[in-house]
Amino acid sequence: MALSPPELYHTEFVRSARAVGVLWGVCTVCLAVLQVVVLVQPAWVVTTETSSSASGTLGLFQVCVEGDWPGPDCQGSPSALAPLPAFQTPAVLVCASLGAVWTSAACLLLFRVCHSAAVFKSCGWLQLTAGVCLSLACLLFLDSWDCAEMRALCGDRVGSFQPGNCSVSWVFTLALLGVLDSVILATLAFVLASRQDALLPAETRDQNLLTNP
Template sequence: MAVSPTELYHTEFVRSARAVGVLWGVCTVCLAVIQVVVLVQPSWVVTTETTAPTSGTLGLFQVCVQGDWPGPDCQGSSSPLTPLPAFQTPAVLVCVSLGAVWSSAACLLLFRFCHSAAVFKSCGWLQLTAGACLSLACLLFLDSWDCAEMRALCGDRVGSFQPGNCSVSWVFTLALLGVLDSVILATLAFVLASRQDALLPPETKEVIPGLLTSA
């Protein structure tokens, strides 16, 4: 039985869309893992000057000071799930961003039940929300440096957007990369959603509604 060009084109389009969708889904899961690291790692800030009275790192939940022990001495709030008082808002925003990313990853299961374009658009908005929350968390983190934890680690010169004897560490850089990744994945999701119909030839657009009606 001969296969028409329309059917062949449609089959190749579906295969390509699925391949790109799988890659997009893997990158979405990787973004979620990155955000978990950003949330729990106490290395948003690190001391840089050798003349500083103490040496260590600081995160949303803990302050870790280098001591005589093989590992750093980390102290935080009374509850392991409670962020430091000065960084409660950034921690909440990172959690919201993480929830949005994992929700977009969970939406991959909806491809079996919903139209692909609708799923991609939903995931795109979720990822844009994740990027916006994470970028706002980074901004508020820099604005919250005038606190007791930062002064104890970085000296008295700290202030809003002024790290004193410290500087941002690799976790903060990873958070910024997470913002960029969220924007790229959201853009790709919207592009995939728009191309679901735009790439199909006109005769295919006429055949598919007819098949849906007859079904």
């Protein structure tokens, strides 16, 4: 039996919404993995001038100074759950962002037991919270450069928002991308939720037709 134009449009709309939803879910999991890398990698800052007293990298939990074999000499470890004193607040904010993202990823399992619109809205708020926390962490990280660890690695010219002989590295760039991804995914989640709400009356009518032929 051929479908009428409205029914055909409704079917194609549902298929498109599901495809976008799957892509959104995959991107949410990728964002969660990215957040883990941002938290544990000691490469938020890297030295840029060879004339500095030391050469190495710095993260929220570790300072690594280049040395002889077998590798750099690192102080601190993410496994100890003790961030560097100057970066405790940024580390807490990154952990909060990580928790929000992983919670939103875990909420993907609720699609089988809850209405899709409610799940999308919950994930959207969680991802928006993650983006806010991560953006504040990046801002406070830049503001916390006037510390002993930065001066030892980057020289005496360091200060708030002044890296001295260092520059932000790829992990900080990943953190900024994480902020952008969180905002985009949250916006997409709210859009998908509104689309699911729009589909609800049609679904209800279809169920009524099946139960009352």
